[in-house]
Amino acid sequence: MAKMRVCAETLRAQLGRSPAVAILGPRQSGKSTLARMAFPDFHFLDLEDQRDFDRIAADPVFILAEHSRIVLDEAQRLPALFPALRVHIDRNPKSRIVLLGSASPSLFRGISESLTGRVTFFDLSGVSILEEDAAALWVRGSFPRIHWARPRPNPAEWYSAYLRSVLEQDIPQLGYRLPALRLWNLLTMIAHGQGGVCNLSELGGSLGVTYHTVADTLDLLDGVFLVRRLRPFYANIGKRLVKSPKLYLRDTGILHALLGVEFTKKALYGHPKVGASFETFCIEQIIAHARLADPRAEAYYYRTQTGVEVDLVLRLRGKLVAIEVKLGVTPPPTTAIETCMRDLGIETAYIVSMTEEPVALRPRIEMVNLDTLLRRLRLIPRKR
Secondary structure (H helix, E strand, C coil), rough: CCCHHHHHHHHHHHHHCCCEEEEEEECCCCCCCCCHHCCCEEEEECCCCCHHHHHHHHHHHHHHHCCCEEECCCCHHHHHHHHHHHHHHHHHCCEEEEEEEEEECCCCCHHHHCCCCCCCEEEECCCCCCCHHHHHHHCCCHHHHHHHHHCCCCHHHHHHHHHHHHHHHHHHHCCCCCCCCHHHHHHHHHHHHCCCCCCCHHHHHHHCCCCCHHHHHHHHHHHHHEEEEEEECCCCCCCEEECCEEEEEECCCHHHHHHHCCHHHHHHHHCCCHHHHHHHHHHHHHHHHHHHHHHEEEEEEEEECCCCEEEEEEEEEEEEEEECCCCCCCCCCCCCHHHHHHHHHCEEEECCCCCCEEEECCCEEEEHHHHHHHHHCCCCCCCC
């Protein structure tokens, strides 16, 4: 559990510098397990448990005063709690609060306004290739329960239930009254265009809504960690660059469920979206490990109006790295990635594939597998 150990150490360090930490990530991504591991002596309240919800909703000031170290799970369910948290933290600077939530700060109503300057954020992704076989994670998705629950759930049934829970329960609890069927249809459309450049008008036309409605809905789906909008890298280099984000479903298990792919490698390899799926898996693993190693890490893609494209431009520790993802083991052409390197002044680039051994393709361009890439970028924690 190397990743969880590093996460726990990072969280303890954050809570040493700030009175409150918010651990954010998808539902069922292991936030509660991480919090119990990092803070075993904290009092734990789960706001999805009606008894805990009623206790803290009735008198949050009393509950907070009763426990100087407390974890509040699914805290977004009670927005009225955050003003009380602000007052409590200001009056009790030695207290420590850990908030767990399955929504981004923009949807975590009250947290940004009430706790500005008092809370730091920690994003938790799914299972890492440091913790589970990479092929199994790619095919079945990165949710812990899919791999470690006993008995092991049927992925098709589990993902269907998971999506219903998020779309029909979690999103309404955040105060958004949107038809679950529309959300499901939009997710399905994104799955079939996985990794494509976002066209709001086209999506709106297919759904029968305005592009403004699609934009707002994407904000919401991004905020509950279902969708990633990978921003384009923009630089004044004398070329016309694409300025729209690319859309991805963040978890390959959800992607495969919405595409109707059986959760086997054979079925996945026979599907036309297998390349997009592999690209998604690699990008998500790279971004998750990069942000764990460098909280200021940023991820983009690069594409010119003439079609020159690189899947991922990573700003890591103040430098840019170009990364292309290609399914297979045959070395691909390097023209696009070389153009990107020249345009952006990038010194090092990688092509991530399924190769077993690193292959030098050009000066400063290497084809590697995902595990080797993480090592090259110093994203794998040192053993202790």
